[in-house]
Amino acid sequence: MEQKQKSELTKTLILNESFKLFYKNGFKTTSVDKIMKTTNLTKGAFYHHYKSKKELGIEVISAIVQKRVYDGMIRPLYQGGDALHLLESTFSGRLKSFSLYDKQHGCPMNNFINEIADEEEAYQIALKRIIEEWKSALIHLLERGKQENSINKDISNTAVAIYLISAFEGVRGIRKLYNDDLILDHYMCGLTLYLNQLKP
Template sequence: MQQDLKSQQTKQLIINEAFNLFYENGFKTTSIEKIMKATQLSKGAFYHHYKNKKEIGLEVIKLKIRKRVYEGMIIPLHANGDAYEILSSTFLNRIKSFPLYDKEHGCPMNNFINEIGDYEQTYQVALQKIIEAWKTELICLIERGKAEKTIKSSIASEAIAIYLISAFEGIRGIRKLYEDDVILDQYLMGLALFLERLKA
């Protein structure tokens, strides 16, 4: 039992350090050696848990990136109340909540998509599952809003869901190019105007 706990803690250490290095320096430029150095694990201890960077990359997507998207953008959609207000506040408030570090480094999922989205099918599938889950939850909320008459019944739910995801991910990538939040403020103004058009 104690050995299992130690093993889980070691794996968590590797994934945490790998995520930080991927986020700051990129996936392709981060070597196994750099991850090993960050963990301060011996070569034997390290390779006992993960055979290669591909395995680590998949675990980072499943355990770190997926968790961030679910906690930040999917779970809030399940709140009680006015569907339109939930949709609006989720997208508007999430952008405002990011610390400077996250603004400077962009969205970890978007970074992965841009860097390795065409690199390996297993990565494509893992990242696509996150996007599809997010899209599905958005569609459900929009449809709920239509039924509640807080969101216009005439809008195309799937198209709106994809647009919102794309715009959100896009601005997070663009923000990396700037030294301040002016570009984010402009995005938020545009987003607020767009969301207002969805209101019933």
């Protein structure tokens, strides 16, 4: 195996295993030593690829967390079809797709926001980029819905987008407190009621 390819595989291993550890145990409590023990790599291998845990954290957010949000919550919004139906199917479908592990551990992005976003501007920038991309996709879909007369033209696209993101992230966090999905069922009922109010 070429050295360059081996180096890339090592970096990918560190990135993926770090995400799993951050998601399970939290960013602050996961040490570089713990990451190296999990990957069976040396500290030298870590510092060859990353200057610090902070740099690794930013890459985990930008490479893994952002992709998760994009694949699950942003890309589906650009599909064709009725805008309101697309909103409901994207949000409720994503909730239904989560494993029990995902439900028990909440949203990785939200976990990062709650744990470290107020400490470093670099973390804020990386996390805000995800929120802004999600918000833009929602605004785009809502505007399309207005043009197609499936959404009330008087609503604020930005306000609705922020509300939808906040409610979704909120219920992901609250679900960690419970042992069943009843709160998710109530959220989805509330989502349907809210979206019905957006009709012309």
